[in-house]
Amino acid sequence: MTTNSQLTVAVRIRPLNDIEKQRKSIQCVHPLDNQEEVHAATTAPLMDFVVAGYNATVFAYGPTGSGKTYTMVGQEKRPGLMMLLTRDLYEKINPHEFTVYLSYLEIYNEVIRDLLNPNAGVLDLLEDERGNVQVPGLSRVKAPNTSRIMQILQEGNSRRTQEPTAANKNSSRSHALLQVTLYKNSVQHGKLFLIDLAGSERASQTQNRGKRLKEGAAINRSLLALGNVINALSTGSKGRYVNYRDSKLTRLLKDSLGGNSKTCMIAHVTPSSFNYDETYNTLVYANRAKNITTRIAQNRPASADQQYVEAIKEMQKDALRKSNMVHAVSSVQLSSKDSDKSSSTSADREPLRPILKWNNSVNPTKNGPTSSSNSGGNNRFASLFNALKGQYLANTEKQHKLREKLLKANHEAYDVEMSRMSKMAILTAWEKHNKEADEKYSDVIERLKVDVTDQETRLAQLHELRLKIEKALRKGEEVGKSLESRMRALAKDPNQKEVIDFMLKMGQIDAEKMAIFSDSALQRLRLRKQENSLQKIQKYEQIADKLINSDDDGSNDHEKDYQEYRIFKNQLNYHLIPLRRDAPIMSWNSQFLARNQPNELQNALDLQMSNTFSINDFQLEEQKKKRKSITTVHLPRLTNTGAGAPEVQSDYGTDAPSTIVKLPPINASPV
């Protein structure tokens, strides 16, 4: 069911603080409602939505020092909404029916970091073909009870970037996003986003300098993008253009503001007359946000897994019917046949024990499940089947996590390798053109060499990790196959067989989806590097145009432009490098899949193509032919690290040298 939902907006006013009181600030804003009542009417009802299978978002908005972190994160003795709402949610669900996972990230200076896994490095943000925003590699942690939730949140918060500023002695310098996801039958059911935004600040008022000033600029920039999105959405006019792409924050909030989420904004203001302007602006945005309407839909209609649920129900009914028969008709007979008399009557209450006993005495592959002559045997088949099914699903989940790890390692390896190749190209060209005499660049060259060595070490580690993950995946596949054949030997009716096929398909689809996702993540990374190069080249063209169109009267006015032009021209070779590399990349996940399940990969790639571009059959055939020539990039490539490294087989990594004056010039023509 899809319904329209208006954004809920609440305003929280913190008390005047000591500094404001000392400075004789006047309280110019007064609350009308009790804070608890506001919570009961705004954020509290969201939990029922999430349990019912919808997405919900709460975000705290407002200037620096107005109390956003106090509301969302809170303090040890006064936990904030992240803790309170997650706890509420936990109290509303049946823990045997649902599994709760937490993910926690921060966006600091436009860089995404995992607050629950500090080793994850810089994370990327990707959109799938349906526009769903994902952060590949973001860890998710099981939250089985409230004390574990508290512990996870404390760990995450301790890693968050906070610094003292003149406006707030514990100012959050990043946006923090906690994602609480509810899973039912291993399928995502509902999602709650809890967001503590960094506060907007006026440079004049915070007196920030250097790093703080740069952080402030990044914070303001992303909040400006958020303000623009709120403005565009609040007009409500059809066909309006909403630019989510201006910042990572707005891309991540896309669904919360303009998509499928029941959303509540808590605007924060201080009561102090010193912050009159910020308070006014915040209230203007809050007022606009009230007009935003989202369209909410249940994530998983009940019909989605109906086939599975019905098959399981049938099996349960069948097992129950047979077990009742056993008790009513032949309990004595059963116990006399059973070697362990003391436990025979508890067989149906504790399914695992009889399974193990039965397993020791009967070999299903030799006799076949139907060869058992009594209905107690049938019941045991059903119990064993269910136990094996549980093991199979747990194994599928484990395989999924391994594939996620492989994707993350591959992503990092690609980034590091591209950066390393780029640096190698610079070093090789430098040596070839014998520039040692130019002392000016010796520091840069030394630093590049150290970077390359560090990157090689990291690549070797990632290579090891890849081998380990692939080994574990192969083992998981063997376990899956053995469980499958045992289940097939036990499956007595079509429902059970259907359940096996269904579970098998689920595992295959997961592997295929992950391979496609991983391929496209790498393609996007490559495209980003190319975009970066294009920008540099455009800049070069602009400077050239400027010089061409200028009236050079011989004065020094143009010297700076000439200097900049010369530097760009010298470095044009570097910037052309990524543009020469446009072969599609096959990820480690795809390579693994191709080695293990060639047919499935073929189907997965076909699916990817038909989803990405809507093409006709003829075009699809053409693309299949073309795909035969896809280059498989085997990463990491640890060869060619010496002087004989290829000169221009390179690309820019995210940390490749970008400051124009730092790079040594290469005057050789592009190869």
Ligand SMILES: Nc1ncnc2c1ncn2[C@@H]1O[C@H](COP(=O)(O)OP(=O)(O)OP(=O)(O)O)[C@@H](O)[C@H]1O
């Ligand atoms: N409702 C409140 N009652 C009492 N104290 C509060 C309240 N709200 C905030 N404070 C106090 O005000 C100070 C600033 O609050 P907080 O750090 O939450 O602001 P913020 O909006 O998150 O700032 P920033 O954007 O710089 O991170 C803290 O010392 C906090 O304890």
